[in-house]
Amino acid sequence: MKLRQFDRTKSAQFIRLAIISCIAMTSVSAGSQSNISRTFADYIPPSVTLVKTTKKPVSFAHLVDGSRPVVLEFFYTSCTTICGMQTSTLAGAQKGLGKGVTIVSVSIDPEYETPTRLREYSSNFPVGANWHILTGKRSDITRILTAFDARPFGDNKMLHRPYVFIRPAAGRQWVRLEGLANSKHIVAEVRSAIAHPPPKSSTMVGLRKSINRMIGSGW
């Protein structure tokens, strides 16, 4: 009986310790918000061509998988809740991030959001030269959302979630943030990811990326 009680106390202590260490692992330095979840994951950006606000085509895989640090988010212009706030946050974060960081915003309502409409939207925010606001074919954008595990429930864009993805350097895993972050938090996350990079991508992921680049498709 006593032994069992001892066990229970011990396991409770262990659980407490585990919870504390989880919290410690997920929190970052100054500017952090407690209600934002943070994980690391390997993603393989599909080799699809998207369109910039200037109507020029751009390879998504090249844009996000180069040597420069990347911040990626998904949004759409007529969103009634988080997208405007998220765009404003990234606009505020630009200065803190500096010119070396590429920001990529991909529309999840591509058939409505023509490059012209995206240009109108972006004119409301101070969008710098390193910020690429992109649209494209619906099927291609679904592939990107699938690759980043960001596909909304039932493919209904209304059920999308506030994600920000950060990749500090080539060959590293992505930091995946979920929650409405502010500019300071984004800047702190990017700096922290550059200073203490996430684990390296697995060899298999590297191999698959190379093959994608060669054959121009994802698998």
Place this chain on the structure above:
Amino acid sequence: MVAAAKRLAALLILFFIIPVSPVIAAESKTSSDDSLQSLIDLGKRLYKTGVGTSGKPVAAIDISGQRVFAPQFHCVACHRASGYGSKEGGVYIPPIVAKILYQPMKPDRARAFNGMYFQDQNAEMSARINSARTRPGYDLTSLARVLRTGVDAASEPIPHAMPRFEVSDRDVEALDAWLRTLSAIPDPGVDATTMHFAVIISDKTPALTQKAVLETSRVFFERMNKNIAGDRSRPNFSPLFRSEFASFWRDWSLHIWTLHGDETTWPQQLSDYYAAAPVFAVIGGAVAAPWQPISDFCDEQKLPCLFPLTDMPPAETFAAGYTLYSYGGLPLEARAMAQFLGADPGRRKIVQLAIDGPRGSTPATIFAQEMRQFSSKHDVQTIGVARNSWAQAIEQVSRTAGNDDVLVLWPGDDAKAAVAALAKTAPAAGRIILAAQAEPFAVEMLTGTPLAQRVRLMHPTELPSVVNPHSYRVRAWLNARQVTVDPPEDQFQVYYALSVLEKAVMEIQGDYSRDYLIEQIEMIAESNLSPGVFPNLTLGPGQKVASRGSYVVKLDGKAVGGVSPDGDWIVP
């Protein structure tokens, strides 16, 4: 004597003042009404456009403390035109209509379900929604505080998804005046027992289409009313909490508005129908004529009009309005066709043969304009064709046709005659592109002929080889109710409109606001209710057209339905 003089003086004063005083009172009432109205208007402007009472834009303070003026930060962007808020991206935007904002909040299970179902943001928000929260009604002071500092009427902080605003006292007063009127009166078309809906048809609507629209609607209404009667008859039997909502349900009543005669008399006929019995929304419908007069009527009455069967929506349907369209019709076909041809930079002579009337002239005009945008090299010539005179028109064009030339046909409802003429007197060279109406006739008459290689057709619907599983359910549902499924596309679209309406009516519960109904439909359209007539049906806040692209197909005897795609889905 003095007393008598005083009495006389008092009488004189009364004599002059009494008749005058109501005038003074009326004048002062009018001026206070006017100033209240102008305050309401200023509040409305602030709510919808973000312009403050001073005439300058009001700054919103975002989650990072930055001042922002973007339209995404205006009140209406999140709380919507109805004021009933929204649920999106894991964020619940609460209603701020008069009857909720200014009343003390009590725990209300039916209303709480709405928030709980979509609430999946974080522990803090989840606790906020799931707790039986109360707060006092808002007043000017607490309204100003929540706008400026984000602290609500119960002195609790609200989530950062809501910006803070740099509003003046006058701005708050104006917003308060506007919010007190927002969705304050339920919209017409609903009474204590019944919700009224209309289907619009005309005496020009083909008999088969009329049958498809009316029979599908009738059986859907019957099923709806039986379900409602079932819920009402067992108030204590409550699987899935149905009894919580039983008080919101109303019987659905179907009104058939048949338009007769000349199209110029239609607005008056619609007004007469509406005056006799106002409805809450118009569903589906088919008039075999441009939808513009009906669209104008619905906008005027602020009457939602859901997914009519029309290939002639107004050309500019992306603008705000009360009609939601399944697809962009002939204007969309014209734009997609221009994109298909414009993508090839070679110099071309393009001749359009367009049937006399709007089904020919509208797409032809749009096509010519769009082609000019691509390149001045394209020489577009448009020729009007009377009914049954396709053979002469095609023969005339054929004489000068070269290999690079393109012949475009907009045959309207004379498609059979146009394709028959094409089969007989086709140009010896060049490509031929036909509008989607011609597809069944082209498949029947041109497949396997030498001409087939040079023919392309617009195809703004799903490819025949792709079958949506939901279409089997809808077909079985109709068969089970002894409704003949013919033509399936029309019936499936009517069924889609009805099932979207059913879901939206469930969402709005007892809040009978037409704007709120449309806002809910914008959210629901992309869910899995589509029976697959179009590859994707998707709307969003302020969007009015659910399918925005088209395939270009070629004749292919081996493919299902006789056509296969020539390239990707084009979104012009």
